[in-house]
Amino acid sequence: MHEADGIDETVDAVVQFALQALNCSYAGVALYTRGGQPEVPAVTDPVVAEIYQFQMKGEDGPLFATMRDRATVLVRDTTTDTRWPDWAAKVTALGVRSVLDVPLALGDAASPTVGVLGLYSPQPDAFDTDDEAIAHILARHATVALATARHEQTMSAAVDARKLVGQAMGILMERYAVDGDRAFAILKRYSQDTNTKLRDVAQQLIDTRKLPR
Helix, strand or coil: CCCCCHHHHHHHHHHHHHHHHCCCCEEEEEEEECCCCCEEEEECCHHHHHHHHHHHHHCCCHHHHHHHHCCCEEECCCCCCCCCHHHHHHHHHCCCCEEEEEEEEECCCCCCEEEEEEEEECCCCCCCHHHHHHHHHHHHHHHHHHHHHHHHHHHHHHHHHHHHHHHHHHHHHHHHCCCHHHHHHHHHHHHHHCCCCHHHHHHHHHHHCCCCC
C-alpha cells in the first residue's frame, strides 16, 4: 500500500489486501468529503459498487452510519438485522449476509474526508473479533497510505502550477519588457478580475499567447 503510485493505486491495494487478510469475498473503499458526494474509487466486485450506489441514493445504511459516527459497523446477518430494512433486503438479494464497515479518517479539520473500508461475505456471522482487529490494523495503514498519496498528489499539482505561472511570467516579461514582480502582478490581477484560478490564467496565456478578456 505504501509503495503504490497515486490514490487510485493505493485504494486498489487496500481492497486487494483485504481479500487476502480477512474472511471476506468482496471489499471496497468509499471516500466522502464534506459538501460533496461519496466517491467509490475501488471495489473488488460490481456487487460492492451496487451496494454503495444503493446507499448513496437514499443516504442511509451502514456506509453512512460509519461516515457519520466514524465508528465501525458490523452486520452479522442481513436477514435478521433491523436497522436498515430496505438496505438489508437489497444486500440479501445480492447474496451478501455479513458486512463489516470500518472508518478511515483522512484530511484535517479544514477539509475533512471520511473513508470507509467495506468488507462483505455471503456467509452469516462471517466476521469475528480477530477479523475486526485485522480490519482496524488494515484501516490504519490505509489511512496513512492514502494521506501520503494525497499529499504527494497535492504537492505535484502545486509544482505543476508553479511551472505554468513561471512560463506565463516569462512570456509577459519578454513581450512587455517588464520584470518578474510586474509580470506576476499582471497575472494576479487578471486572476482576480476574471475570478479565475491563477494557474488557469497562466495556462490560457501559454496556450493562446493572450491574456483572458
